[in-house]
Structure formats: structure tokens, C-alpha cells
Amino acid sequence: MLVRDPSTQVPLAANGEWKARTQYWTRRLRDGDVVEAQAPSAGAIAIPPSVQPVSFVCCATCLKQAACETVGRCAAQ
Template sequence: MTEFFIKPISGVTVRDPETLEPLSESGEKKPQNGYWLRRLNDGDIEVVEQQKKKKGAE
């Protein structure tokens, strides 16, 4: 299944339907399924580029 890196829009709490935990404000990788695509369509989340760690950085 295809995944994408998403984060909630500022001031919005979006819960994962499986864990019931809020989506991290810094973003998380989630499957592109109906639930997350509806949240995107509703404007509750945004797709972001996943920040890559620099080589050698801790």
C-alpha cells in the first residue's frame, strides 16, 4: 500500500482510527487509505516532505 507523510493543520487534532492516538504535530508516515484521504480532502491534514536526517547528525 502506498504511504505518505502527513501532519495535522495547526490547531486541529486528528486521531489515528486504529490507535486512537493523535497524529503527531511534526508529522507521521501513514497509508494512503480512504480515512486519511478524507482528512486531506476536508483540510484537516497536509502532505509534507519528510525531513531526511543529515549523514553523521545525531
């Protein structure tokens, strides 16, 4: 089955991807379209500091703050 990310419309990678637990992904889990994997142990993968996730901050003029926080970018743009 081809499962697309709802925000980018890009199909999921064959070897899997980490996604936030949203209603969309919870439904995909329930329907059996995707499977939940366990995170690797802390020492198994070293993430370089240059690739560490950065928290998202909405712009001051954003009218759709909740939508922006869900997709991780300004929904008004």
C-alpha cells in the same frame, strides 16, 4: 484541530507522521484536516537496520485478512 489515528485512537504527533494512503487519510486531506508532506531525500535520514519495516503476514486462522492487512496486526486478537 486534533486528528486521531483511526486504528490506535492516538492523536497525531504535532511534527507529523507518515501514514498509508487509505480512504480515511484521503478524506482528512480533502477536508483540510491534515496536509501531505514530501518524503525527505534518501540521504537525509539514515534508518538503522534494526528499525527497518517488516512486512505483515496474516495468521493462517485469520478470518479478517483484509482488516489485518490494513492495521498491520491480527484483527481477530
